[in-house]
Amino acid sequence: MSISNNQILELEKIAQRIKIKIIKMLTVSGGGHAGGSMSAVEILTSLYFHEMKFNPKNHLDENRDRFILSKGHASPALYAVFSEIGFLTEDSLWTLHEIDGPLQMHPERGLCPGVEMSTGALGQGLSAGIGMALGARIRGKDFRVYVLIGDGEMDEGQIWEAAMSASKFKLDNLTTIIDYNKFSLTSSTTETMPLEPLADKWKSFGWNVLEINGHKIPEILEALQQAKEVKGKPTIIIANTFKGHNIPSFENTAASHSVSFTLDQVRETLKGLGCDETEINTTITKMK
């Protein structure tokens, strides 16, 4: 794959900026879904800043690649990406979770530019992605469809209805990524509902299965490239991640799922992400 080290470094910088924005948004808004947002940042960065084709000036361009955040609670990560692309202004990020704003707790189609499908009720995004991929085939379009699902989300039966059907329809224009951060709301996925052997499950449903480190951008890009080269079946990328990645007090815990940060936690996290004192204090003064 022809991607230079400089390009990788650039993507890593973007991912860093997105992580900072997520922490700032959740600080200003008074809290929210930190853990599953932070685990998905490198995946979203790789998709929106390298893999996907779209027009930043027209989020409804009919030939655009589609992305569905099926794990809708990770919306802060998506909104932060949208602000980097230009679908949202940076100022609008500070309206996160405001009652009449576009940035609802879970993404809403029609309310926030770039949101392809309302999600939040887990298990539903993959089916919609299958519909889009089928629609591309019926329409003779060559856009691709990307769906990010959570690991806890795979407890939902609809995921497996969808898994069976994507394979039946031989949707090689569909790439699904699992943000496998190993935790749901209450506990580890092993304790809540064991998912393993996960790769074998998806293989047995007829999918091309790839397994990667979901925080290593070169691995993500490589897997996305491989997915495009496989014909006649959909691809699932099992991206091993850490829930609450880069939040020192919460990394790799179920407790990171929904967080109201203390001031110390804000300082510690933003400092770790490379923010200086002024930037940190500016964020804190915006807290609602």
Next chain:
Amino acid sequence: MLNGMAPRDVIGNIFIDMAKKNPDIVLVDADFGTASKIFDFKKHFPDRFIQVGIAEQNMMGIAAGLSTVGLIPFVSTVAVFCSRRACDQVTISIALSHTNVKILGVYAGLFVGKNGASHQSLEDISIMRALPNMVVLQPADAIETEQMLHFAAEYIGPMYIRIGRDPIKSYLPPDYKFQLGKSVTIKEGKDLTIFTYGDLVEETMKAAGLLSEDGIEARVINMSSIKPIDEEAIVKAAKETGTIVTIDNHNIYGGLGSAVAEVVTEKYPVKVKRIGVKDVFGKTGSNDEMKKYFGLRAIDMRNDILTFLKKS
């Protein structure tokens, strides 16, 4: 000739005709196409017939996705599985997402062959009516079915259409044309108004005939547009005839009776009698057995109405 046919027997051919002219129309089936009589569509348009298997939740999501590409997906299966089974998918992927999906709930209400409670949708109107953005319709006969499907293809937004299983005699005026949010008077009367829809129109008209013999002239109105509802016709009926009666092939909680009563209580309070399934589950039986069991024969309606009028 559509007159006297069952809505579910005609939808397949209507879709084939529509799809010949409109390349955007696609059908999504959850292994019910032979019963809902849409299976021939597959022969004509194999690429536009999507079989998802017995997976109604996935079906709703796939339809939502298809619609975002500019297609017009009509999904259909047993009404009860469109509503109860896939309720959250209809809510989030269709109503909240405002996707252009048309849901056909076939075998709506009590009359589902001898399939019993698990297959009888007596709460689907209530579920669908409570979803913002959702339109809820049921045609009174095969002719209105055709008009409604053409309308559905033109209308942009989520829609739920109940489709009856068995033949219905047509009572609509020859020049009738379906309009969203509009009702049609199919019998004039001054003493009370009966609001009805779907496959109980025939029994309702027979009941109105029996009432005529008793010297009571009932106005009968077909309310095929259950949401949005024809508020004007309801208020007019309340003012002109006083007493209102509703007929539901559905639980009396949340069906047309509830919808009419909501308007009456807010706009022009008069007494409302709701006739329908009285908060019990369905039963296995023939249509005639069920009409008798649930008090939905013309004679039962007439007796209920006479008792109600005496008490009023």
